[in-house]
Amino acid sequence: xxxxxxxxxxxxxxxxxxxGAADYDYVQxxxxxxxxxxxxxxxxxxxxxxxxxxxxxxxxxxxxxxxxHIELKALNRGTVVGSLLFGVGxxxxxxxxxxxxxxxxxxxxxxxxxxxxxxxxxxxxxxxxERLQKPLGLPPLSKPQKVAA
Amino acid sequence: xPLLLHGLTPIHWALAGAVIAAVTATMLLVANRRLGISTxxxxxxxxxxxxPYLRRSAVTSGRPWRLPxxxxxxxxxxxxxxxxxxxxxxxxxxxxxATVGLGHTxxxxxxxxxxxxxxxxxxxxxxxxxxxxxxxxxxxxTPSMVASACFMTAGIVTTQVLYxxxxx
Numbered sequence: 001x002x003x004x005x006x007x008x009x010x011x012x013x014x015x016x017x018x019x020g021a022a023d024y025d026y027v028q029x030x031x032x033x034x035x036x037x038x039x040x041x042x043x044x045x046x047x048x049x050x051x052x053x054x055x056x057x058x059x060x061x062x063x064x065x066x067x068x069h070i071e072l073k074a075l076n077r078g079t080v081v082g083s084l085l086f087g088v089g090x091x092x093x094x095x096x097x098x099x100x101x102x103x104x105x106x107x108x109x110x111x112x113x114x115x116x117x118x119x120x121x122x123x124x125x126x127x128x129x130e131r132l133q134k135p136l137g138l139p140p141l142s143k144p145q146k147v148a149a
Numbered sequence: 150x151p152l153l154l155h156g157l158t159p160i161h162w163a164l165a166g167a168v169i170a171a172v173t174a175t176m177l178l179v180a181n182r183r184l185g186i187s188t189x190x191x192x193x194x195x196x197x198x199x200x201p202y203l204r205r206s207a208v209t210s211g212r213p214w215r216l217p218x219x220x221x222x223x224x225x226x227x228x229x230x231x232x233x234x235x236x237x238x239x240x241x242x243x244x245x246x247a248t249v250g251l252g253h254t255x256x257x258x259x260x261x262x263x264x265x266x267x268x269x270x271x272x273x274x275x276x277x278x279x280x281x282x283x284x285x286x287x288x289x290x291t292p293s294m295v296a297s298a299c300f301m302t303a304g305i306v307t308t309q310v311l312y313x314x315x316x317x
Contacts, residue, residue, distance in 0.1 A: 001180065001213065001214070002213070002217045004179065004180070005180070005213075005214045005217035005218045005221065006217045006218070006220055006221040006224070007221065008172050008175060008176065008218060008221060009217065009218035009219065009220060009221020009222045009224070009225065010221040010222075010224045010225040010228065011168065011172060011221075011225065012168070012169065012172045012218075012221065012222060012225060013221055013222035013223065013224065013225020013226050013229070014225035014226070014228055014229050015160075015165050015168040015169060015225070016165075016222075016225070016226075017154065017225060017226045017229035017230075018152070018154075018157065018159060018160050018165075018229055018233075019159050019160050019162065019164075019165035020152060020159040021165065022226065023152050023153050023154070023159075023243075024153060024242055024243045024244065024245065025150065025153060025243035025244050026150070026152070026159070027304075027308075028243075028244050028308050028312065029150070030304075031304045031305045031307070031308030031309065032308055032309065032312060032313070033305075035150065036162070037159060037162050038162075039162075040162030040163065040166065041162045041165045041166045041169065042166070042278075042282060042283070043166065044162060044163045044165075044166025044167060044170070045165075045166040045169040045170050045173070045282075045283045045287075046166075046170075046282075046283060046286045046287045047166070047170075048166060048167050048169075048170030048171075049169070049170035049173045049174060049283060049284070049287035050286075050287040050288075050289070052170060052171075052173070052174035052287075053173075053174065053177060053284075053287050053288050056174060056177050056178050062177075062178060062179060062180070062181045063178055063179050064179075066181055068177065068181060069181060070177070070183050070288065071183060071207065072290060072292075073275050073276055073280070073281070073285060073290065073292045073293065074275065074292060075291055075292035075295060078273040078274060078275070079274050079275070079292050079295050079296050079299070080274075080295060080296075080299050081273060081274075082269070082270045082271065082272065082273025082274030082275070082296075083270065083274040083281070083295070083296040083297075083298075083299030083300040083303070084270070084299050084300070084302070084303040085266050085269055085270030085273065085274075085303070086266065086267055086270030086271045086274060086277060086300045086303070087270070087299060087300035087301065087302065087303025087304040087305075087306075087307065088263075088266045088270070088303050088304070088307045089263045089264065089265070089266025089267035089268075089270055090267065090278075090300060090303075090304045091263075091303070091304040091305075091307035091308045091311070092259065092260075092262065092263030092266065092307065092311075093259075093260050093263035093264060093267065094242075094245075095263075095267075096186075096267070096277050096278040096279075097186045097187040097189070097190060097267060097271060097277045097278070097279070098186045098222055098277075098278070098279055100264070100267070101186075101219055101222035101223045101226065102222050102223070102225060102226035102229075103226060104223055104226065105222065105223040105224060105225060105226025105227035105228075105229070105230070106154055106226040106227065106229060106230040106236075106239075107227075107230055107236050107237055107238045107239050108153075108238075108239055108240070108241070109238050109239065109240055109253075110240060110242065110253075110256040110257055110259075110260045111260065113256070113257040113258070113259075113260035113261040113264065114260040114261070114263060114264040114267070115264065116261055116264060117260065117261040117262060117263060117264020117265045117266075117267065117268060118190055118264040118265070118267045118268035118271075119190055119193055119194055119264075119268060120261075120264070120265060120268060121264060121265040121266065121267060121268020121269040121270070121272070122190040122191050122194050122203075122268040122269070122271075122272045123194045123198055123200070123203070123268075124265075124268070124269060125202075125268065125269045125272040125273055126191070126194065126198070126200045126202035126203050126272070127200065127202075129200075129201075129202040132273070136273065138273075141201055141202060141205045142205045142206040142207055
């Protein structure tokens with residue numbers, strides 16, 4: 001399965017690279033309402049994925065026969081505040097998390113700094129989780145597990 | 150408008166959307182996984198840091214697929230550059246070069262600062278453009294619709310203020 005995940009990631013990354021989704025100017029062009037390209041990608045992504053997910057859920061099982069299980073996300077103040085912060089970062093860097101990695105692959109050196117910042121941010125948020133839990137209404141952490149190497 | 154990458158012409162948006170949807174559907178149909186990239190940030194952090202947040206089961210249970218998928222993203226970008234005119238390190242930053250004209254150190258500082266917003270924000274919101282924007286919206290999940298409205302709005306306001314007010 002590892003090979004499958006690498007291949008899917010590669011196809012996804014190549015597509016982001018060649019469609020403008022990992023391009024600083026196309027991201028700014030979207031937010032400036034000058035370019036339709038990335039709105040088109042997001043919209044068609046959802047329009048095609050929605051019926052596909054519906055059909056898969058109706059089928060109820062994976063190809064191998066395992067019951068489909070979709071982990072749902074919580075809605076809380078963190079959803080709003082976090083997404084607003086993320087939007088600022090997306091605008092400043094011209095990258096959302098996938099394109100950070102795609103741009104590193106393309107050879108855009110500064111994307112390494114964006115990754116360093118994103119990892120630092122994730123770790124800082126992790127450290128502050130218990131303090132932020134109440135003000136943001138975040139769910140309690142699921143039981144920590146030993147990491148399988 | 151050509152891409153910053155070798156001045157290539159981008160593929161049609163509908164084709165890109167279709168591929169993204171196909172990968173999303175395949176992940177669920179074959180691997181029983183909801184596609185989401187930003188939780189992978191925690192997965193990378195958890196390789197070196199021992200925090201309860203980073204070791205929670207939602208992260209560790211995704212270990213078999215997240216890191217290979219992230220490696221694939223890097224590989225996809227690499228192949229795109231290689232096949233599109235050759236791979237070489239670049240600092241090209243389009244509109245930001247044309248307006249602010251930051252040096253290498255300035256670009257690294259700018260990107261690190263922006264990355265902090267991405268890291269804190271996507272973890273606080275528990276998702277990004279993929280997990281909320283594509284999967285969540287396609288699955289008609291309310292939290293994802295709220296998240297998408299917020300990150301699109303914040304992106305629009307930030308870029309508009311930067312390029313139409315500060316640099317305008």
